[in-house]
Amino acid sequence: MHIVILGGTTEARRLAELLHDTPDLRLTSSLAGRVAAPRLPPGEVRVGGFGGAEGLAAWLRAHAVDLLIDATHPFARTMSLHAARAAAATRVPLLALRRPGWVREPGDDWHPVDSLAEASALLPSLGRRVFLTTGRTGLAAFAPGDGLWFLVRSVDPPEGPVPERCEVLLDRGPYGLDGERELLARHRIDVVVTKDSGGAATAPKLRAAREAGLPVVVVRRPPLPPGVVSVPDPESAAAWARTRMPSPPAGQGAVAQS
Structure with a gap:
């Protein structure tokens, strides 16, 4: 199974750490390349753009991607729109990982x-x-x-x-x-x-x-594209991904769930 994480955030790296040792899983993290010396996550890493929603859709097809997780920065509005359109075009399940926004406290x-x-x-x-x-x-x-x-x-x-x-x-x-x-x-x-x-x-x-x-x-942060489901933390994103992994053949053991 091939999972792609659109990353570059702390949450994306943590999600890669949670998933990269999962049996029978190919994990690819995609970074935009805007930071000169990014902190690289475990697993495969690609750097650079896709060429819009159409380019991303073509890449998902060419690399047989099964799940797409948008863990980009909350203000990466364009990339999130491209991910939603590419996922819809390829019928690849999409999840957004978005850390909660800050909450005003007394005295602010x-x-x-x-x-x-x-x-x-x-x-x-x-x-x-x-x-x-x-x-x-x-x-x-x-x-x-x-x-x-x-x-x-x-x-x-x-x-x-x-x-x-x-x-x-x-x-x-x-x-x-x-x-x-x-x-x-x-x-x-x-x-x-x-x-x-x-x-x-x-x-x-x-x-x-x-x-x-x-x-x-x-x-204020921009809203997610319409219809995109989101979770607030890497642990929830990892659980979402694992529930969508196919069960192993009988006698080979079960994939660990969280």
Whole structure:
């Protein structure tokens, strides 16, 4: 049986770890290739795009894929759409693995928006020194700047235009609470911008902002494509995959279930 994980996230790597020793299973993790030195999961790994939904469908057919699991970043909207269309075209069962979004806590001063452009338009009313943690793409939305100063944190150097007044901090999570407190204080940050990525690796910035009384602009995550079933954690995704594996012939033992 051939399972393909569209990955690049911590949850995708964990799912690969849970499945890669399963008997009679071929496991392939597909990475977009946007990060220069990704943390590779166990099993087969391919890097690069497919050429849209049609290209992905052709790849699924050519490699006899039985199950497709979309464990991409919650904001990888285009890839999720391509996965849904390719799965429908090939009749390959599809599951989305999506970590839950962050939950507002007492004391949080959150300002939800639907896009980076909305976040950029809102910033001048909230602060002047911005901690921008939305990744290395899409920074053109903040390029006008309106006199703001930005601390841009990303794993790899930003792509495309960046704000005129900015400092780029190349760093990879997980981040600790003490480090986030110190960073906000050292750079005199007065507003934070983040995507609602969820997960624990980058959540300490939210607590640090709450403790400092800082407003946080939170970009809402896009919805999943219509009809796509999702689970919140790798363990649930592994269980879904195992229940769809064929039973072994009589006398050969059963595939372990979780």
